[in-house]
Amino acid sequence: MINNRALVIIALLAVIAWIANASFYVVDETQRAIKLRFGEVVEADIAPGLHLKWPLINTVRTFDARVQTVESSESRFLTAGRNALIVDSYVKWQVTDPNLFYESTRGDMARAESLIAPRVDESLRNAFGSRDVSTIISEDRDEMLLQPMANLDRAMRQEVGVAILDIRLKRVELPREVTQAVFERMRTERHAEARQYRAQGLEQSERIRARADRERQVALATARQQAETLRGQGDAEASQIYANAYQQDSEFFRFYRSLDAYRTSFSGDGDMLILSPDSEFFRYFSNPQGEAQN
Numbered sequence: 077m078i079n080n081r082a083l084v085i086i087a088l089l090a091v092i093a094w095i096a097n098a099s100f101y102v103v104d105e106t107q108r109a110i111k112l113r114f115g116e117v118v119e120a121d122i123a124p125g126l127h128l129k130w131p132l133i134n135t136v137r138t139f140d141a142r143v144q145t146v147e148s149s150e151s152r153f154l155t156a157g158r159n160a161l162i163v164d165s166y167v168k169w170q171v172t173d174p175n176l177f178y179e180s181t182r183g184d185m186a187r188a189e190s191l192i193a194p195r196v197d198e199s200l201r202n203a204f205g206s207r208d209v210s211t212i213i214s215e216d217r218d219e220m221l222l223q224p225m226a227n228l229d230r231a232m233r234q235e236v237g238v239a240i241l242d243i244r245l246k247r248v249e250l251p252r253e254v255t256q257a258v259f260e261r262m263r264t265e266r267h268a269e270a271r272q273y274r275a276q277g278l279e280q281s282e283r284i285r286a287r288a289d290r291e292r293q294v295a296l297a298t299a300r301q302q303a304e305t306l307r308g309q310g311d312a313e314a315s316q317i318y319a320n321a322y323q324q325d326s327e328f329f330r331f332y333r334s335l336d337a338y339r340t341s342f343s344g345d346g347d348m349l350i351l352s353p354d355s356e357f358f359r360y361f362s363n364p365q366g367e368a369q370n
Contacts, residue, residue, distance in 0.1 A: 100126060103136075156205060221245070
């Protein structure tokens with residue numbers, strides 16, 4: 077009798093424990109949850125914490141609410157100039173509407189990624205298709221992806237119940253078969269630009285050289301004119317000084333001029349002059365007093 081009563085108590089305790097375990101559930105802080113009743117959603121976006129449900133009637137589905145990453149495979153995109161680019165990217169997303177997420181994916185994360193990946197590929201294809209290669213290379217790629225990311229985020233919130241937080245490009249490069257051709261074309265363009273710059277430089281150098289030569293000729297002509305003017309003024313002043321000196325003592329002036337002529341005539345070795353002894357040139361040799369000979 078006692079054993080039967082103990083078994084009944086144990087059975088009741090087991091049933092109570094099962095009911096308690098089936099009635100209470102915990103939603104972690106990193107999760108989003110919904111409550112179902114026979115497959116129909118009766119409570120969406122349950123907050124983290126301890127909650128109560130009806131056993132066998134209600135079921136709870138939880139989803140990871142942390143930021144998820146979808147790595148895309150290499151894709152070949154065409155630019156506005158019909159140039160092919162190899163693009164490798166990834167997208168960050170997060171569950172924001174557990175009810176819509178469950179209805180669109182049945183709570184399958186892989187299914188959600190399969191819905192997001194092609195939409196990301198389409199957005200990137202449109203973004204690259206509206207720009208040429210030079211713009212894509214020089215433009216800020218983060219800014220280039222702002223509008224596609226905003227459009228995709230709005231669509232995914234409405235269709236899948238997830239938010240697109242970020243789209244990043246890991247690698248953007250030309251296909252191997254066209255890389256060499258592009259490099260050759262770029263090299264040709266740069267050589268043409270270099271030749272143009274050299275021609276412009278030569279033209280400017282010739283212009284500068286011609287201007288410098290013209291300024292030099294003008295400066296030399298001006299200097300010559302000033303030199304001739306100064307020389308003329310000096311000669312006039314010298315003549316005036318000589319004239320004044322001659323007027324003061326004409327005989328001494330003639331004597332000084334004769335000495336200067338002697339010094340100049342006999343300054344070198346082997347100089348020879350053939351003159352008559354009574355020549356006016358030897359006037360002060362034969363007559364130191366300087367009296368004129370008849």
